[in-house]
Amino acid sequence: MQLDYEGVYVHTPFCMQKCLYCDFASYAGLGASVQERYVTDLCREIRLRGQSVRSGATIFFGGGTPTVLTTAQLTRIVTALKQQGVWRQPAEATMEANPGTIDLAKLQALRQLGFDRLSLGVQSLNDTELKTVGRIHTAAQALEAIRLAQQAGFTRINADVITGLPGQTAASLQSTLTRLVDTGLTHLSVYSLILEPGTPLEKLVAAGTVTLPDEDLEAELYQTAVEFLQKTTLQRYEVSNYAVPGQESLHNLLYWHYRPYLGLGAAAVSFNGQDRFNAVRTVAAYCEAVEQAAVPAPVTPGITTRAGVKDTAAAATVAAVATTPAYPWGQVETLAEQDHLEEYLFLGLRTTAGLNLKEAWERFHCDVWVRYGQELQTFVDQGCLVYEPGRRLFLTSKGLRFGNRIFEVFID
Ligand code: SF4
Structure with a gap:
C-alpha cells in the first residue's frame, strides 16, 4: 500500500576531499558549475516529485557534505521544498556538516532557513587519527564547530564518531568521547570503521602501509564506547546511536520503524510503503535524466527483485527513461x-x-x-x-x- 512520506532526505553528492575509507556517493573536485547545475536539477526534481509528503515530515540534508553548497544554493533548495509543500512544519530538520565547511555566518543562515538539528562528522578528536583517514578537519576545528553551532542557536547537535580507526586506542577513543560529551551535545552516533572494497584505505591496508586494530582491540574499543556512554546522560537507543532522552533522531527512527520517506537527489533512495526507488549514483547521469524529464507520467511497474537493486550507470539511465517515465533517474524496485x-x-x-x-x-x-x-x-x-x-x-x-x-x- 502506498503511503504518504513521513520523512524527506535530500542528498548532496559533493565533498571537499574524499576520505580514504568512504564509498558513499560523494565526489570531490567537480567544480562550482557542476554544483550549480546539480542544485538547479535538484530543485526541478523537487517540483516534479514533491507530492504526497505529510505535514510535519522530517527533513534531512545528507551527503556527501551538504555544507559545501553555498548559503544561496541551500536557500534555493529549501525554498523549492517550501514552495512545493514538502517542507511543512517539519518535526525536525537536520543538516549534516563537515566541521571544515562551516562558520558562524553559515550556521546562523541554516538556523534562519529552519534547520533545528546539526549532525557533524567529527569522527575523532585525535589529529593523527583524522589525518590517517584523510579527514579535512582537525580536532580543534571540530570542537570549534560545535561551539559555533551552539552560538548560532542549535540545541540539537549530533557528532559522528568512528571506532576502529588506524592507530586508535581505548584511551584516545575515551578522550574523544569525553571531550564531545563535555560540549553538551545531545546525540552521538558511534560507528565501526568498515573497510570497503575499492577504497584507498583498503589498498593501503592491503599494502601494509596502514594497520587497522586487530579483533581484540576492536572489541576493546567497542566496549570502551558502550561502557563510557552508559555513565553519561546519553542513552543508547539503537545499535550505533545514543541520545539525551527526547533528543533521538526522529528522521532515523523513521527508517528503523520502516516508515515511508522521499529521497531527492543523486543516489537518494525513496520508499513509499510499497516500492523502493533508487536514484542513479553519478551527478552527470542524474542531471541528464532530470533535465530530460518532462511532466510526470504514470508509473510503470518496476523491477521485481529480492536483493537490492544496484545504482544504475548513465547507460542504464537511458533505458530507465524508456521504462519508468515517472522515475526516470533511477530504478523502481518492487518489493515482495x-x-x-x-x-x-x-x-x-x-x-x-x-x-x-x-x-x-x-x-x-x-x-x-x-x-x-x-x-x-x-x-x-x-x-x-x-x-x-x-x-x-x-x-x-x-x-x-x-x-x-x-x-x-x-x-x-
Ligand atoms: S566527508 Fe563523509 S561523504 Fe565526504 S568523503 Fe568523507 S566520509 Fe565520505
Missing part, C-alpha cells in the same frame, strides 16, 4: 511481501525498544514468535535477546554487539 517483513523485523530490532509484536501482527499478519521462535530461542538462551510474549522482542546489550547474527534468522 516477504522483503517488507524481513526489513521491518531487522530494522526494528536494531532499536533498543525492539520489535513491537502487536504492530508486526497488525502490519504484516506475522506472529513473530510462532514463525521464528524456534531459532530465536537460542539467542534468548544465550542472553542476547529478550522475548516478552505479546509485547516486544529486544536485544540485550550483549545482543546489540552481535545483532547481525540474530538478524540472519529473518532472512528467508
